[in-house]
Amino acid sequence: MGRSESLRLRAEKLFPGGVNSPVRAFRAVGGAPPFVERAEGAYLWDADGNRYIDYFGSWGPMILGHAFPPVVEAIRAAAARSASFGASTAAEGDLAELVVSIWPSIEKLRFVSSGTEATMSAIRLARAFTGRKYVVKFEGCYHGHADGLLVKAGSGVATFGIPGSAGVPEETAHFTLALPYNDEAAVDAAFLAHNGEIACVIVEPVVGNAGCIPPADGYLQALRRITEREGALLIFDEVMTGFRVALGGAQELYGIRPDLTTMGKILGGGLPCGAFGGRAEIMDRLAPLGPVYQAGTLSGNPLAMAAGLATLGYLREHRAEVYPRLERLSASVADGVAATAASVGVPLTTNRVGAMFTWFFTAEPVRDFAGAARCDTRRFAAFHRAMLEAGVWLPPSQFEAAFVSTAHTDDDVRQTIEAARQAFSAAAS
Numbered sequence: 001m002g003r004s005e006s007l008r009l010r011a012e013k014l015f016p017g018g019v020n021s022p023v024r025a026f027r028a029v030g031g032a033p034p035f036v037e038r039a040e041g042a043y044l045w046d047a048d049g050n051r052y053i054d055y056f057g058s059w060g061p062m063i064l065g066h067a068f069p070p071v072v073e074a075i076r077a078a079a080a081r082s083a084s085f086g087a088s089t090a091a092e093g094d095l096a097e098l099v100v101s102i103w104p105s106i107e108k109l110r111f112v113s114s115g116t117e118a119t120m121s122a123i124r125l126a127r128a129f130t131g132r133k134y135v136v137k138f139e140g141c142y143h144g145h146a147d148g149l150l151v152k153a154g155s156g157v158a159t160f161g162i163p164g165s166a167g168v169p170e171e172t173a174h175f176t177l178a179l180p181y182n183d184e185a186a187v188d189a190a191f192l193a194h195n196g197e198i199a200c201v202i203v204e205p206v207v208g209n210a211g212c213i214p215p216a217d218g219y220l221q222a223l224r225r226i227t228e229r230e231g232a233l234l235i236f237d238e239v240m241t242g243f244r245v246a247l248g249g250a251q252e253l254y255g256i257r258p259d260l261t262t263m264g265k266i267l268g269g270g271l272p273c274g275a276f277g278g279r280a281e282i283m284d285r286l287a288p289l290g291p292v293y294q295a296g297t298l299s300g301n302p303l304a305m306a307a308g309l310a311t312l313g314y315l316r317e318h319r320a321e322v323y324p325r326l327e328r329l330s331a332s333v334a335d336g337v338a339a340t341a342a343s344v345g346v347p348l349t350t351n352r353v354g355a356m357f358t359w360f361f362t363a364e365p366v367r368d369f370a371g372a373a374r375c376d377t378r379r380f381a382a383f384h385r386a387m388l389e390a391g392v393w394l395p396p397s398q399f400e401a402a403f404v405s406t407a408h409t410d411d412d413v414r415q416t417i418e419a420a421r422q423a424f425s426a427a428a429s
């Protein structure tokens with residue numbers, strides 16, 4: 001028995017499904033997930049000493065690659081000054097100034113410890129600010145696992161075929177309206193049907209949690225126009241896209257100013273960290289200034305602030321090299337595998353925005369969750385297993401985005417395309 005396998009058998013006794021977050025269990029692709037021992041740059045090593053080129057990057061945060069020395073050093077230095085105080089620090093202000101300088105839509109923010117907390121708190125704030133109850137979200141978008149947001153929620157939920165989740169009262173889900181993404185008319189219709197009752201529209205401006213789905217031309221502009229007209233807040237959930245599709249996220253890329261923005265993943269440089277922010281007039285409704293309660297023992301944690309500062313500081317200082325490099329590497333691997341598939345007659349639709357992409361196993365364009373759901377997930381599963389076997393670790397579900405980091409090289413890309421070529425021809429024979 002390999003070490004990964006014995007660790008997995010132990011984990012299955014200790015954790016439901018052997019994991020602490022469901023998609024890690026590989027249920028959508030079959031096979032046993034390797035246990036990771038360490039990672040450096042673009043590579044992961046499992047407990048049996050196998051090396052993998054990493055295309056899931058801890059689900060998004062590791063944009064500078066694993067164990068990036070300035071980040072490691074920042075965490076080490078912060079840890080030596082104590083892991084937590086539960087009191088205000090200069091580092092919180094330093095990271096907040098950096099965030100505010102990157103996102104023109106944000107005047108004030110609050111740090112939390114996860115993306116889930118960020119979206120949950122942003123929605124509470126939007127409801128309080130508008131005095132309305134309904135929330136519009138989109139099918140296939142995942143905004144963390146708060147009760148009211150687990151409605152048609154993409155990735156993990158789609159992977160397991162659970163419509164929403166058990167344990168969420170109907171009365172809670174009742175106030176969540178899930179509409180098809182990239183369908184402006186559906187948003188207009190919802191506002192007509194719930195006139196004066198919709199507090200906010202929350203969206204992944206580039207969907208990542210149903211696989212990568214870019215916004216259609218003018219779609220985000222339409223969401224901005226409609227919410228403004230109706231007095232509802234527009235929340236961009238940039239937990240995945242923030243600092244990823246551009247330094248200033250999707251709002252910079254598409255030129256939109258949302259009312260509230262949620263962040264996570266890259267923000268903490270691999271440590272647990274999230275944030276939500278926006279105009280001061282809205283943010284000042286939070287306790288202790290206002291009536292909206294929100295708190296966290298580890299919010300603004302010094303290690304997370306240090307890792308975030310090192311990560312965002314590097315990204316901002318080197319943005320002129322980092323983002324073009326990510327674009328180039330990401331295009332070459334995404335398009336290279338797509339061309340290989342085309343050459344052997346495997347139907348594949350490649351969606352990509354910067355260093356975030358998905359190979360959908362379908363010949364049809366994927367513009368919304370219904371389109372993603374039509375993919376051949378069995379074929380994806382076989383592809384995933386063959387790639388893992390060849391030392392390439394892709395996200396283990398058709399409904400997840402893959403990521404490239406600055407640590408990936410042209411050689412990694414070549415190896416990945418070669419592995420895909422073999423996976424496709426093995427499947428064909």
Ligand SMILES: *Cc1c(COP(=O)(O)O)cnc(C)c1O
Pocket residue numbers: 113114115116117119142143144145204208209237238239240264265274
């Ligand atoms: C990952 C993610 C979340 C949830 O963040 P956690 O830190 O896992 O709670 C929320 N929204 C989006 C868009 C995400 O990708």
